[in-house]
Amino acid sequence: xxxxxxxxxxxxxxxxxxxxxxxxxxxxxxxxxxxxxxxxxxxxxxxxxxxxxxxxxxxxxxxxxxxxxxxxxxxxxxxxxxxxxxxxxxxxxxxxxxxxxxxxxxxxxxxxxxxxxxxxxxxxxxxxxxxxxxxxxxxxxxxxxxxx
Numbered sequence: 001x002x003x004x005x006x007x008x009x010x011x012x013x014x015x016x017x018x019x020x021x022x023x024x025x026x027x028x029x030x031x032x033x034x035x036x037x038x039x040x041x042x043x044x045x046x047x048x049x050x051x052x053x054x055x056x057x058x059x060x061x062x063x064x065x066x067x068x069x070x071x072x073x074x075x076x077x078x079x080x081x082x083x084x085x086x087x088x089x090x091x092x093x094x095x096x097x098x099x100x101x102x103x104x105x106x107x108x109x110x111x112x113x114x115x116x117x118x119x120x121x122x123x124x125x126x127x128x129x130x131x132x133x134x135x136x137x138x139x140x141x142x143x144x145x146x147x148x
Contacts, residue, residue: 012058012082073143
């Protein structure tokens with residue numbers, strides 16, 4: 001049996017337990033630079049999820065806004081901070097109660113789409129991942145929202 005090996009990273013971030021097929025949406029949030037060393041894996045076997053995606057980024061630790069954004073599309077993801085080849089910190093992503101400036105309102109009539117202002121959404125249902133725009137009050141599923 002042939003075994004594939006992915007090199008460990010010395011310092012950086014590993015995002016694991018991304019639902020299969022969503023790795024490119026997570027990369028769109030992270031906006032890696034052309035100089036970043038990024039490993040992206042799709043459709044790995046997983047006992048818990050059957051299939052999962054994974055990302056490794058060498059030399060970069062995520063901001064809280066990036067982690068919050070990932071939670072919107074990969075609510076069961078785990079983020080590990082790697083230092084000197086060891087896991088220094090491991091956290092499960094969580095959707096915050098208030099989300100500011102991360103996603104655009106999908107309502108074309110919302111004032112946030114006409115005026116230069118920061119969007120604000122309140123988490124109204126964590127199980128269904130529903131967010132309400134604080135300006136137009138429309139409720140959206142996290143999956144249907146575009147990241148800014």
